[in-house]
Amino acid sequence: MSTNNRLSRLVGKINSLPQGLRPLALSLVMGRVIPFAGTAGTRVMELTPQKCVIVMRNKKKVQNHIGSVHAAAMGLLAESATGFMTGMSVPDNRIIVIRSMTLEYLKRASGDMTATATFSDEQLAYVKNTDKGDIEVPVVITDGTGTETVKATMIWAWTPKKA
Structure with a gap:
């Protein structure tokens, strides 16, 4: 299913x-699109219409008072x-x-954080073919040990641009 928007092209x-150059190039471009993501140092490892994987390194600029990635930084992720x-x-x-963000913090995080979002074929078709709507997008956030530390759901809405 092809997409004809500027971002997908x-x-x-x-x-x-x-393959070795893709994460750096994706991260630079997406950091320009969303400057806050660039400032936080997010690294886009994979980006397709049906899957996005982003890593945030556990560095001082995104840490909380106990040395793990801050809860707000996980929301950004x-x-x-x-x-x-x-x-x-x-x-x-x-x-x-973005219309709504729900984050449930399950465990204390350790190390770098990875967010993985996915669309089913049906969800992808709905987004592409619905002029005005919204969709609930689950995302799993794991820490450096591979443990799911945050369960999140984002609701994205879209409308036609005004002429």
Whole structure:
């Protein structure tokens, strides 16, 4: 199922680069699109219309008082993973906005954090073919040990752009 928006075309070009260059190129581009994600040092490891994987290193600038990634930084990670993926699927004549964020902190995190968001075929078709709507996008956040530490759901909405 092809997407004809600017973001997906740009990501398609980046995904044609050698595998070793893709995360850096994706991260630089997405950091320009969403400056806060760039400031926090998120690393886009994979980005397709049906999957987004982003890593946030446990560095001082994103840490809380106990040395793990701050809860708000995990919210940024979840929003970025779901938003980048949704953004690849919404046609250019629409605008997307986050409508709701729900994060449940399950365990204390250790090390770097990884957010993985996915769309089913049905969800992807809905986003592409619905002029005005919203969709619930789950995202799993794991820590450096592979343990799920945050369960999150983002609701993204879109409407036609005003002329």
